[in-house]
Amino acid sequence: MASQxxxxxxxxxxxxxxxxxxxxxxxxxxxxRAINNLSLSLHKNQCLSIVGESGCGKSTLALTxxxxxxxxxxxxxxxxxxxxxxxxxxxxxxxxxxQMVFQDPYASLNPRQxxxxxxxxxxxxxxxxxxxxxxxxxxxxxxxxxxxxxxAKRYPHEFSGGQRQRIGIARALILDPxxxxxxxxxxxxxxxxxxxxxxxxxxxxxxxxxxxxxISHDLSVVEHMSDRVAVMYFGQxxxxxxxxxIFANPVHPYxxxxxxxxxxxxxxxxxxxxxxxDMQPPPLSGFSYxxxxxxxxxxxxxxPPTEFLTVGDDHKVRFIAR
Amino acid sequence: MSAPPLLEVRNLHIxxxxxxxxxxxxxxxxxxxxxGETFGLVGESGCGKSITALSxIGLLNRPLAVGQGEILFKGQNLLKMNGSELRRLRGxxxxxxxxxxMTALNPLATVGRQIAxxxxxxxxxxxxxxxxxxxxxLAQVQVPAPDKRIKNYPHQMSGGMRQRxxxxxxxxxxxxxxxxxxxxxxxxxxxxxxxxxxxxxxxxQxxxxxxxISHDLGVIAKMCQRVGIMYAGHxxxxxxxxxxxxxxxxxxTHGLLASLPVLGQRKLNERKPLQEIEGIxxxxxxxxxxxxxxPRCTRASPICRDAVPxxxxxxxxxxxxxxxxx
Amino acid sequence: MRLRFNLLFGGAICLIxxxxxxxxxxxxxxxxxxxxxxxxxxxxxNADFWFGTDSQGRDVFSRVLYGSRVSLTVGIVSQLxxxxxxxxxxxxxxxxxxxxxxxxxxxxxVMLSIPSLIFxxxxxxxxxxxxxxxxxxLGLTNWSWTCRIARSSALSLKSQGYVQAAKTLxxxxxxxxxxQILPNMIGPILVIGTLGMGDAILAEAAxxxxxxxxxxxxxSWGSMLTDARELIxxxxxxxxxxxxxxxxxxxxxxxxxxxxxxxLDPHMRTRKA
Ligand SMILES: Nc1ncnc2c1ncn2[C@@H]1O[C@H](COP(=O)(O)OP(=O)(O)OP(=O)(O)O)[C@@H](O)[C@H]1O
Ligand SMILES: Nc1ncnc2c1ncn2[C@@H]1O[C@H](COP(=O)(O)OP(=O)(O)OP(=O)(O)O)[C@@H](O)[C@H]1O
Ligand code: SF4
Ligand SMILES: [Mg+2]
Ligand SMILES: [Mg+2]
Numbered sequence: 001m002a003s004q005x006x007x008x009x010x011x012x013x014x015x016x017x018x019x020x021x022x023x024x025x026x027x028x029x030x031x032x033r034a035i036n037n038l039s040l041s042l043h044k045n046q047c048l049s050i051v052g053e054s055g056c057g058k059s060t061l062a063l064t065x066x067x068x069x070x071x072x073x074x075x076x077x078x079x080x081x082x083x084x085x086x087x088x089x090x091x092x093x094x095x096x097x098x099q100m101v102f103q104d105p106y107a108s109l110n111p112r113q114x115x116x117x118x119x120x121x122x123x124x125x126x127x128x129x130x131x132x133x134x135x136x137x138x139x140x141x142x143x144x145x146x147x148x149x150x151x152a153k154r155y156p157h158e159f160s161g162g163q164r165q166r167i168g169i170a171r172a173l174i175l176d177p178x179x180x181x182x183x184x185x186x187x188x189x190x191x192x193x194x195x196x197x198x199x200x201x202x203x204x205x206x207x208x209x210x211x212x213x214x215i216s217h218d219l220s221v222v223e224h225m226s227d228r229v230a231v232m233y234f235g236q237x238x239x240x241x242x243x244x245x246i247f248a249n250p251v252h253p254y255x256x257x258x259x260x261x262x263x264x265x266x267x268x269x270x271x272x273x274x275x276x277x278d279m280q281p282p283p284l285s286g287f288s289y290x291x292x293x294x295x296x297x298x299x300x301x302x303x304p305p306t307e308f309l310t311v312g313d314d315h316k317v318r319f320i321a322r
Numbered sequence: 323m324s325a326p327p328l329l330e331v332r333n334l335h336i337x338x339x340x341x342x343x344x345x346x347x348x349x350x351x352x353x354x355x356x357x358g359e360t361f362g363l364v365g366e367s368g369c370g371k372s373i374t375a376l377s378x379i380g381l382l383n384r385p386l387a388v389g390q391g392e393i394l395f396k397g398q399n400l401l402k403m404n405g406s407e408l409r410r411l412r413g414x415x416x417x418x419x420x421x422x423x424m425t426a427l428n429p430l431a432t433v434g435r436q437i438a439x440x441x442x443x444x445x446x447x448x449x450x451x452x453x454x455x456x457x458x459x460l461a462q463v464q465v466p467a468p469d470k471r472i473k474n475y476p477h478q479m480s481g482g483m484r485q486r487x488x489x490x491x492x493x494x495x496x497x498x499x500x501x502x503x504x505x506x507x508x509x510x511x512x513x514x515x516x517x518x519x520x521x522x523x524x525x526x527q528x529x530x531x532x533x534x535i536s537h538d539l540g541v542i543a544k545m546c547q548r549v550g551i552m553y554a555g556h557x558x559x560x561x562x563x564x565x566x567x568x569x570x571x572x573x574x575t576h577g578l579l580a581s582l583p584v585l586g587q588r589k590l591n592e593r594k595p596l597q598e599i600e601g602i603x604x605x606x607x608x609x610x611x612x613x614x615x616x617p618r619c620t621r622a623s624p625i626c627r628d629a630v631p632x633x634x635x636x637x638x639x640x641x642x643x644x645x646x647x648x
Numbered sequence: 649m650r651l652r653f654n655l656l657f658g659g660a661i662c663l664i665x666x667x668x669x670x671x672x673x674x675x676x677x678x679x680x681x682x683x684x685x686x687x688x689x690x691x692x693x694n695a696d697f698w699f700g701t702d703s704q705g706r707d708v709f710s711r712v713l714y715g716s717r718v719s720l721t722v723g724i725v726s727q728l729x730x731x732x733x734x735x736x737x738x739x740x741x742x743x744x745x746x747x748x749x750x751x752x753x754x755x756x757x758v759m760l761s762i763p764s765l766i767f768x769x770x771x772x773x774x775x776x777x778x779x780x781x782x783x784x785x786l787g788l789t790n791w792s793w794t795c796r797i798a799r800s801s802a803l804s805l806k807s808q809g810y811v812q813a814a815k816t817l818x819x820x821x822x823x824x825x826x827x828q829i830l831p832n833m834i835g836p837i838l839v840i841g842t843l844g845m846g847d848a849i850l851a852e853a854a855x856x857x858x859x860x861x862x863x864x865x866x867x868s869w870g871s872m873l874t875d876a877r878e879l880i881x882x883x884x885x886x887x888x889x890x891x892x893x894x895x896x897x898x899x900x901x902x903x904x905x906x907x908x909x910x911x912l913d914p915h916m917r918t919r920k921a
Contacts, residue, residue, distance in 0.1 A: 018478070020470075032478075051510070052510065053510050053512065053513065054480060054481070054482025054483065054486075054508065054509050054510045054513050055465075055466075055479075055480040055482055055483050057480075059480060059481060060480075063812075066815075066816045067816075068812060068815055068816065090818075091815065091816075091818045091819070091820070092818040094816070094818070095816060095817050095818035098816070099816055099817070100812070100813065100816050102809035102812065102813065103481070103508070103809075104422065104424075104809055106422070107422070107424065107425075107808045107809045107810070108808070108809025108810055108812075108813060109809075109810055110810040110814075110828055110831075110832070111832065112831040112832055113831075118810075121817075121819075121827070122817040122818065122819075125817070125818055125819065125823075126818065158605075160366075160367055160368040160602065160603055161367035161368055162367060162602070163602070168809075168813075171813060171817070172813075174817075175817065175818075184481075184507075184508070187507045187508070187537075188367075188504075188507060188537075189367055189537065190364075190365065190366050190367045190537045190578075191537060191539065191578050191581050191582055192366065192577055192578055192581045192598060192599040193366070193367060194537070194581070194583075195581035195582075195583070195596035195597060195598045196598045198583070198596055199595045199596055199598065202593070202595070217508070217509065217510045217511060217514075218538075219511065219585065220582075220583040220584060220585045221583055223583070223585055223586075223588055224583045224587075224588055224593070224596070243588075244590055247585075247586075257512055258510065258511055258512060261511040261512045261514070261515045262511050262540070262585060263511070263514075263515070263538070263540025263541055263543065263544050264540055264584070264585055265539040265540045265542065265543035265567055265582070266543075266567060266584070268540065268543040268544050269543055269563070269564050269567045269568065295464075295466065297466070298467065299466065299467060300467075300470070424804075424807060424808075425804075429800065429803045429804040429807075430800055430803065477803075477807050
């Protein structure tokens with residue numbers, strides 16, 4: 001199994017808090033707890049999907065991995081070397097480890113830069129001075145994402161949403177990073193373009209040996225793309241496992257609720273009952289599922305101590321001792 | 323649909339003007355929405371859904387403008403109204419959930435103030451009352467701890483929360499027509515289900531009509547009675563929702579449904595690539611003269627290239643624009 | 649069409665005024681200062697004195713032309729200083745946020761609550777009259793609008809995906825502010841800037857009137873206007889021509905700013921092609 005080897009990206013006991021300002025020149029002691037003691041690992045050439053409630057801290061986790069947000073506690077290591085805390089590398093080194101594809105293809109490209117400028121800038125910044133090499137790299141990257149090198153002279157508004165998302169992917173690939181964080185990569189795209197982008201991402205993953213962390217609300221996309229799935233609730237992982245176990249045998253009540261709420265057009269039209277036929281499995285003895293009740297947490301309080309226990313092959317669920 | 327429609331759009335054309343040149347971005351779009359009805363609009367990204375929606379509330383900006391057509395709201399032509407009449411309708415009788423919450427919200431004001439403002443402007447509430455109403459409105463869209471959240475600035479909220487703030491603003495004054503442009507893209511499925519239920523209640527109890535623009539066909543299937551499919555500025559198909567999914571008529575609609583990743587389809591040891599519609603949307607400046615889907619269509623024949631296909635009627639409020647539909 | 653018109657027409661006005669000012673000696677046949685002759689005082693416009701003469705018999709035409717040198721210098725230089733200060737404070741406040749932002753916002757509010765002319769007056773009182781102190785006084789006192797616009801644009805731009813992307817690609821904060829944030833607010837800043845030049849030209853007139861501007865015999869449109877105030881009934885031309893010059897310059901600047909904003913907008917650019 002993949003879990004025998006060392007993970008490419010390892011997140012340990014990560015917490016991120018945002019202080020709540022209580023007005024001018026005062027700092028309150030309250031803080032929004034966006035991420036609470038979260039541990040997670042990503043293996044090479046895997047796609048790990050993170051699903052969860054809106055506001056549970058997924059984007060904050062993504063920003064922390066990319067170094068755009070400082071952790072309050074805990075650590076993240078890349079290839080065994082810590083990238084948070086004292087030994088933290090600078091932005092330049094980080095840039096070659098992980099890159100991100102953003103949700104909104106319109107806001108993620110600078111309207112005043114041509115595609116060429118957007119791709120050449122980072123290359124020059126990272127020391128590629130030779131003009132020929134820069135051009136080569138841009139041309140190959142654009143071809144990789146299915147665009148023509150001639151199109152590089154254009155401005156973002158001359159591209160459709162799907163093409164812009166391809167440009168966003170090209171920008172994420174230009175520095176040849178190992179990990180790509182995809183925050184809702186296809187939710188702004190229409191169905192037919194969504195299929196193109198998903199196929200492209202899967203193809204690139206194999207060709208370039210990339211690893212993905214994907215955040216998505218669209219569970220059919222998650223099922224199609226992931227190797228592993230982590231279900232997040234209030235800054236913690238409440239269930240994690242290989243995609244087939246999560247989709248076929250979901251254990252945690254929150255996961256089951258998510259899967260039951262998927263609006264699948266064909267079942268809706270057939271007015272089928274999509275509630276799961278199988279029963280909620282009982283928790284391990286001596287434990288209850290955590291959270292017991294959904295939607296009752298207070299984002300200003302840290303959650304109670306809980307345990308993340310194995311329920312099946314490589315499949316873990318969060319419990320609280322009774 | 324039996325009652326006279328609340329909104330009727332007739333032969334709407336939207337042009338992009340630059341100097342002497344006029345490019346047709348949206349051409350000859352007609353549809354109507356009855357009271358309490360939800361009409362869906364689906365289509366390729368960039369096909370003109372959002373600008374059609376913006377034109378309904380007079381918010382199109384240069385270089386875009388309505389070229390010809392009529393937009394009748396309760397029998398009155400919105401295109402003939404002046405600025406102050408439109409402003410009175412906007413936010414009060416017609417409201418809109420914008421596609422990009424980050425650009426539609428003011429980064430310099432707390433979200434509580436932005437919601438409360440609606441009550442002050444349109445219902446004459448005092449700021450104090452309005453604040454209470456704002457908290458209730460946030461609670462209604464499932465934002466936890468709304469009394470604390472009203473003090474947040476937009477950048478302090480998650481994407482989904484910002485989107486729910488937009489929804490709260492749009493629903494604040496119980497509009498007669500709600501234009502929802504991708505209202506739930508940033509929401510997880512459970513919150514999405516709650517929000518859709520809230521909208522549905524509004525339709526049932528207050529007779530609110532909804533224009534629902536979405537890429538999520540599940541949302542469309544759940545919310546809408548009738549659906550229009552747009553492609554490159556044309557309304558190419560309009561159907562009752564069940565017919566659309568059971569018997570799509572236009573080749574583009576076929577392609578859309580086929581490229582949907584369907585849950586439970588992936589097998590343990592194989593992953594088939596999703597089906598795509600080959601090719602890309604033509605650019606506005608280079609729209610084909612005939613059927614605009616022709617360059618990508620598998621059923622195309624020479625007549626498709628000559629003239630835009632007229633509507634073939636398939637039933638009440640139901641048509642397709644294609645020479646070889648079926 | 650309209651885009652080009654604003655840009656070209658406004659630009660042409662500015663260019664003509666600039667040329668007339670710079671090459672003034674080529675166009676005039678009277679010295680603006682030395683050719684004072686009370687025998688010629690208050691003559692209406694005629695073949696020799698195109699714009700007439702003032703109370704001391706000096707040629708209004710040549711004074712208007714030479715005066716543009718002062719007015720344009722004051723307008724351009726002081727607004728440049730204003731824009732730089734406003735952009736520096738505004739972008740950094742919006743982008744960095746926190747205490748620095750609170751400080752800058754407080755400062756701009758204070759600046760906005762005191763009329764900038766009074767502020768300039770105080771500075772002039774300390775530095776004494778003259779062109780240099782005029783530039784400093786007007787350049788330090790009218791940046792609050794630029795700063796506000798820059799701050800709010802930076803605040804909304806910094807959460808855009810491309811700014812986040814630039815950070816993940818390794819761009820430093822300074823580089824992000826210069827390459828990603830600044831170019832996206834240039835439109836409104838230019839418009840404010842051209843309006844500000846007009847303001848500065850008018851402020852120069854006001855300060856000259858109070859004896860704090862350019863010292864007398866040297867002409868500036870402001871000092872000409874104020875000198876002509878008593879003559880308005882007998883020799884209106886002495887006031888009308890510098891007035892028209894100010895009006896045309898401000899108009900030209902505004903048209904040019906508007907056209908430039910549209911021209912710089914990439915949406916407009918490619919569609920013309
Ligand atoms: N302000 C604008 N200036 C110029 N062109 C514009 C402007 N806004 C939209 N367009 C163009 O009009 C067309 C229709 O855009 P619209 O935003 O309506 O698409 P859409 O159907 O809503 O797409 P999506 O699903 O991606 O939101 C696009 O080709 C777009 O490039
Ligand atoms: N800059 C900030 N200041 C204060 N609080 C913040 C900030 N950024 C995020 N938060 C808070 O942290 C929590 C997690 O936000 P995050 O954006 O990570 O959620 P998310 O899981 O991405 O949600 P969504 O699916 O809606 O995008 C939220 O409660 C949010 O209000
Ligand atoms: S009209 Fe012709 S080209 Fe157009 S969709 Fe129908 S078959 Fe295809
Ligand atoms: Mg998010
Ligand atoms: Mg849109």
